[in-house]
Amino acid sequence: MEHSREVFKNVMMIHTPKEFSFAENLNYLQRSPNECLFTIVDEKIYRAIRVGSETTLVKISAEEESTLAIHFLNNTSPENKDVRSKVIQYIREWFDLDTDLLPFYKLAETDPFLKRPVSQFYGLRNMGIPELFEALAWGILGQQINLGYAYTLKRRLVEKYGTYIEWNGSKYWNFPTPEDIAILNVEDLFELKMTVKKCEYLIGVAQLLVNDVISKEKLLALKNINEAEKTLVKIRGIGPWTANYVLMRCLRFQAAFPIDDVGLHNSIKLLLEMEQKPTKEEIRKYAAAWKNWESYATFYLWRLLY
Template identity: 60%
Template sequence: MLWEEKEELILLKTPPEFSFTQNLHYLSRSTNECLYRIHDNKIRKAIIIGTCTTLVEIGEQDKHTLLIEFLGSTRPSSKRVREQVVAYIIEWLDLKTDINTFYEVAKNDPILNQAILQFRGLRIMGISDLFEAMAWGILGQQINLTYAYTLKRRLVEKFGHWIEFEGEQYWLFPNAKDIAKLTVDDLVEIKMTVKKCEYLIEVATQIDRGLLTKEMLLETKDVKKAEKILTKIRGIGPWTANYVLMRCLRFPDAFPIDDVGLHNAIKYVIGSELKPTKDVIQQLALPWKGWEAYATFYLWRFLY
């Protein structure tokens, strides 16, 4: 991905099939988001690289260029750290994926064709940290999205870290090491179920001890093998596993087929009064093979 530094700013070239507007709309879907802020059609986010915490503002200079600015006094003096910040943004915004193959699959598909017309340039916005992705999956189990955001905010504001700029706090998700030290009683104020508290601590402990890593999952090079590793962990079922493989590991064939939002989106697209059964979804998804994650992400977009 081409990028350059111009004085204290960074210019990052984006691929042709990328729409900053579409992705900004996705990132704006909840007013209760606590890990970034949308300000004047720009994204402000705290990013930690090693021991260095930066605050970046990402905006659009033109259709094919993003403008990245370090706010306050958070610009890293090390070029290597600045390179890692750019790499984080490239990963977060899914800029490396050649999405044209998915568009070829989708353009003649009766379920997907309208989605790619309406939301062209949308990418799968990532969650680069494995613990954060798994924690978000656990928090979202069997509750609506609105309450999931409430739980995330409580967790972040109680156990996370923040930096301040212009009187506002910019939060960083708590790391696995910090959560692994906790007990269920420590999490009681968040008002999660006891089971979710136990699952969260278990996942944090495994990641902190190096028993579960992104590298381990990526090395499988197979979504089913990676899913099997994750579902061996207490509290991680197929839905959570595939959500993590989709948002964090970037498996394009990860498929959270049991997702209620996916069911509602398909119901909307086909104009049905009833949600489709799992068997029906499996049949509808046959043409999507290899791109199930992107199909899911685009269909979700109809819901907000």
């Protein structure tokens, strides 16, 4: 199936499904002014995307109906075809373009929780984190602190240990690689004002990735979400919440469900106008109707809050 085409030398077009709204996804991406891994100007996203040893700077925009235009701002020589197709694949994964949302929207029509967010954010995709280390690290950074501070910690980590390319006088950052972090000491990360535990977890996870004890390929090869969750939860610092967060945002298991998430609890509390947050038992009851769409249900419910 032909998903993308080259129009000019440095532009490729990606066809987007009907249940897709670039504007809604942009709104989501703009939720933090402290985001450091991409920039949005005039409804265009600028991002450095690393595949293997190559870093490509792209501009993503929606100039035509049902189409994303990907402008390659560097790596423009024709022999970079292979890199380009990987960059396109990264963007497809990032925007989750290969999921058919119709069944989810169908079930949301009659769902007391999903009806409102789905009509409010129609076309929103579960924006992913295609790189496994970035997904795991972002999960760990976000544990038990407010989201604003998590973004601050991410920025410090990226600007200290990540890499950047410069274009038109601006820096475009990439998340550190596992190799960058695996060699650090706890003291190195502690300088960034994260807890000792977060430092240990990040370095430990980086080392597991460097040593190929875990990898995206291996986790995806398990096929079964329960097996993948079991593998992740064995890792020190990865509990049920982080495991399901990564299963949802990186590995794209639609049934992933971070049921312990306080944001989810608050969304449900808000929708039901409850005095207290729902119990886990109550959430399980509500979520029975979301079977195999738990990740999208969670993502849309989160959107009510941010």
